[in-house]
Amino acid sequence: MTAAEAAIRICDVSHQFGEIGQARHVQALKDTSLDIARGELHCLIGPSGCGKSTLLSVIGGLTKPTTGSVTVSGKPVRGPMPHDIAYVFQESALFPWNTVLENIVLGMKFQGVPKAKRRDRARRALEAVGLEAFAQHFPGQLSGGxxxxxxxxxxxxxxxxxxxxxxxxxxxxxxxxxxxxxDLSVLLSRSHKTIVFVTHSLGEAVFLADRVAVFSARPGTIKQIIAVDEPHPRKPSFMTALKFHALRDQLYGLLHDEIRKSIAETAPLRRRYDDTAEKNEGVA
Amino acid sequence: MAVTHPHARTAIVRTEAPLKRWFLRHPGAMRGLVIALLLLIWEFAARFLLDSDFISPPSVVLMSLGTLFATPGVPKALGLALYEIAIGFALAAVIGAGIGLAVGLSRFAHRSFMPIILLLYGLPQVTILPIFVLLFGIGAASKIAFGVSHGMFPIMISVAAGVQKINPVLRTSARSMGASRAQILYHVIFPHAVPSFFTGLRLGMTGVLLGVLLAELYVSTAGIGFFTSLFTQNLEPTRLIGLVAMLAVIAVVLNEIVRRAELHYGRWRA
Incomplete structure (x- = not known):
């Protein structure tokens, strides 16, 4: 992929929390490089703590990586780039004291959209997700979905x-x-946005992604990239197709060992528990 | 719409008497009943059991409120108390919210200053009341200052705690959309701190009332404190209790104003 085709270029990004030698030192990401093409939906999948969310927050300019660099549309990322990148978080990041409409309008105010355009754009965005009837509701009055x-x-x-x-x-x-x-697949086929999507779910990754990057256990790095050659919008019938299952199984095969490795980190705890159990038996 | 099972409904209807159900739906009625009962006990005890030099029945207090207000200087003293409480409350709110925000927003400030705030709040301030009088004189200023020093700490502490409890993802998402520091303060931190600010206000209100009245009782030449000691020494429980009842009315009205404002700003939590 050439620089012109890539919407996002990630070059040798490593990130660690805390300093080496400190108790809370964690090497979250190690020498990760990835090019994400314009208009593709790229999934990041991996065991817990493999650094996939950290990589996302590095791309978004919310976390400064320890080493390495990210360029978005040819510009180096040094902080949040609200005109190029929008973020959807895991839990609801809506402001609970604002209505749905006020939340959307406020986001555009932060981004710097002129006041006259905000309401109209908010209405269109609500229509796109089918929530136009809930504009005046507070987030607390809505379901999680x-x-x-x-x-x-x-x-x-x-x-x-x-x-x-x-x-x-x-x-x-x-x-x-x-x-x-x-719905996201339908939306994507219309909007031609570049989407980076972190998930734990194998099925979700195969169903949504054009390509899936599989991460290794901590310190995380990309183990393999799998392409899902299927046009958007994807129908529910894709989920029962042979191809879907073959890809899902392939993903699981790649992830299985890594998940074992990430769980094995807790093994010393179990040994300590066994030690105390033996001591107690000795006393009895 | 949690329980819609037909048998569950009929079971509830059968086990609860209609009277009990009516009371469960009207908590205000129960409250009124308890107050009426206490007033009746008081009335009975004051008329038949206790010395009328020390206590008057509530009916007599109510009927003689007119003579209380006719006592020269009493309306002015009540007005002065209201003035001191209102100014003290406003100052306590501004100082408490300001320091609470500053201490809540910075980890460093919190770790440096919070122990000092908690120590000062824990001190029995009445022991240093004479210092307030020496500093601010025997007029309204020392009463207001003593009210402020009682009322500002609960506001400070609850605002600081409220600001710290903010969900970090709200700040992160505001930052990702390009919000400036001032915008995050105004659109994210302020609205988040509003409920704890109101909790602090209601706690601070009792503090201000206590501080102002303590200072009034300690030294006063024409205020509530003066009349309280006058009525006590002259064995006039009717007017004394009437005066205290008027102070209670001031407290209830101020508390109600804060409660209304709280409901207005807390609509999103309903």
Whole structure:
């Protein structure tokens, strides 16, 4: 992929929390490089703590990486770039004291959209996610799925080329997330946005992504990239297709060992527990 | 719409008497009943059991409120108390919210100054009341200052705690959309701190009332404190209790104003 084709270029990004030698030192990401093409939906999947959310927040300019660099549309990322990148978070990041409409309008105010254009754009974004009837509701009056739709509407209203989504459907029940996944696929086929999507769900990754980057256990780095060659919008019938299952199984095969490794980090705890158990038996 | 099972409904209807259900739906009625009962006990005790030099029945107090207001200087003293409480409350709110925000927003400020605030709040301030009088004189200023020093700490502490409890993802998402520091303060931190500010205001209100009245009782030449000691020494419980009842009315009215404002600004939580 040439620099012109890539919407996002990630070059040798490493990130650690805390200093080496400190108790809370964690190497979250190690020498990760990735090019994300314009208009693709790219999923990041991996075991817990592999640094996929950290990478997303590095792309978004919310976290400064320890080493390495990210360029978005040819510009180096040094901080939040609200005109290029919009974010959808895992939990509801709507302001609970503002109505859905006020939330969307406020996002555009932060971004710097002229006042006269805000209401109109907010209406259009709400229509795109099917929430126009709930403009005057407060987030607390909506279901979890509707709240994430509203958060998506707020991100869409910013009219950025890039959308970063950090497990946006992670807190929702499976049925709701399947429906939202279908809607997102439809939306994507119309909007030609570049989307980076972090998920834990194998099915969600295969269903949504054009490409899936599989992360290794901590310190995380990209183990393999799998392409899902299927046009958007994707229908629910894709989920029963042989291709879907083959890809899902391939992903699981790649992830299985990494998940074991990330769970193995807790093994010393178990040994300590066994030691005390033996001592207690000795006393008895 | 949690319980719609037909058998569950009929079971509830059968086990609860209609009177009990009526009371459960009208908590105000129960409250009124308890107050009426206490007034009756008071009335009975004051008329038949206790010395009329020390206590008057509520009916007599109510009937003689007119003579209380006819006492020269009493309306002015009540007006002065209201003035001191209102000014003290406004100052306590501004100082408490300002320091609370500053201490809540900065980890460094919180770790440096919060122990000092808690120590000062824990001090029995009445022991240093004479210092307030020496500093601010025997007029209204020392009463207001003592009210402020009682009322500002609860406001400070609840605002600081409220600001700290803010969900970090709200600040992060505002930042990702390009919000400036001032915009985050105005659109994210202020609205988040509003409920704890009101909790602090209602706690601070009792503090201001206590501080002002303590200072009034300690030294006063024409205020509530003066009349309180006058009525006590002259064995006039009717007018004494009437005066205290008027102070209670001031407290209830101020509290109600704060409560209304709280409901107005807390609509989103309904």
């Amino acid at each position: 509707m709240r994430q739709r509203a958060a998506l509407a707020r991100a869409l209203s910013l009219e950025t080329d890039i959308l970063l989504m950090d497990e946006p459907f992670g807190a929702l029940d499976e049925q709701t997330r399947m429906v939202l996944g279908e």
